Amino acid sequence: MSEAKIECPLPSRRQIHGHSDLDASTPRKRQSHVTRRVARVGVLAVLTATTVAIPLSGFVGAQSSVELPARALGVSAGDESWTTTTVVAQSQALEGSVTAASRTRVRAPLTLNRCLPSAQTAAGNRDVQVRSSEIYWPMPAGTFEITSPFLMRVSPISGQLQMHEGIDMAGPLGTPLHAVYGGEVVEVSENSRSGALVKIKHVREDGSIFYSAYLHQYMDQIKVRVGDTVEAGQVIGAVGNNGWSTGPHLHFEIHNSNDEPIDPEAWLKEVGAVYFGEQACS
Structure with a gap:
């Protein structure tokens, strides 16, 4: 088994x-x-x-120095402009920041000395009496901000230290621009730096001569031509953003009788300039 x-x-x-x-x-x-x-x-x-x-x-x-090539902005650095620029060696005091000299903000007065309204027109608007002897600010009060005064500054476009021969008045695109005084239009032109501009020759009642210039406009919004006679306060154009511009603004200049630039803001205050619509109403 x-x-x-x-x-x-x-x-x-x-x-x-x-x-x-x-x-x-x-x-x-x-x-x-x-x-x-x-x-x-x-x-x-x-x-x-x-x-x-x-x-x-x-x-x-913010403290770095940046040079923006003009080619990237669609303009030529060699183009001529009615405004002259004096390029000097960069000083140590300003070399800290490209925008250090252009950060000033001076607000225009927002309160007007309101006039007493008289009879209104059929459209409901008040007629404003314009005085030929008055000198006016080129933009109405409350519509602008002075973003760069008359001084040596580092250009935000070229990165060079140069004289800013006017004041930049930032405001909404299309804001009306007024002739500061009666006179004759001696230039209406356009270039890649200044955009479209208007230059007016003025002769005051005492015989003294000065010039005013309104830059960075668009040619199709300019309302005057060379040889035209304009009145004080007359609308001659509108705020643009044309040429070497970082935003909508008026570059405004005042020249003396020798056609040399002077500080527009100081001059307007010295002569007692008023804002359009601030004076007596009819």
């Missing part, structure tokens, strides 16, 4: 040792997997921080 092989219901010694080895290796594998994952996360964090930090450190700060 052959003896039947009887299976032992209990695990063998080999099987017992095999399970022990498997159980011991599983935590090590899990620990190794977690370690690799943490390492990958750390590497990604370092790469992310580097990617963000490097571009931020490359930004141009």
Whole structure:
């Protein structure tokens, strides 16, 4: 008779040792997997921080000197303009910031000396009496802000230190421009630097002569031609953003009898200029 092989219901010694080895290796594998994952996360964090930090450190700060190429602005640096610029060596006092000399903000008075209205017209508007002896500001009160005065400054366009021979009066595009005094239009022209401009020769009652100029307009909004006689306060054009301009504004100049630029803001205050609509109403 052959003896039947009887299976032992209990695990063998080999099987017992095999399970022990498997159980011991599983935590090590899990620990190794977690370690690799943490390492990958750390590497990604370092790469992310580097990617963000490097571009931020490359930004141009407020005190950095930047020269904007005229070609990028669609103009030629060699074009002539009615306004002359005197380029001098850059002084150490102003070399800290390109815009340091052009950050001045002088608000025009927002309160007018209101006149008493008389009978209104059929359209409901008041007739304003314009006095030929008055000298007017070129823009109505409350419509502008003087953003750059008459002084040596670093040009925001060329990056050069030069004389700013007028004042910049920032205001809404299309704001009417008024002749500061009666006179004769002696120039209406346009170039890449000044945009479209109007220049007027004025002769005051005492015989003294001065000139006024209104720059950065658009030619199709200018309402006068060379040879025209204009009255004080007459609308001659509108605020534009044409030529070397960083935003809608009027570059306004006053020249003396020798056609030399003087400080327009100081001159307007000295002669007691008024705002259009400020004087007596009829």
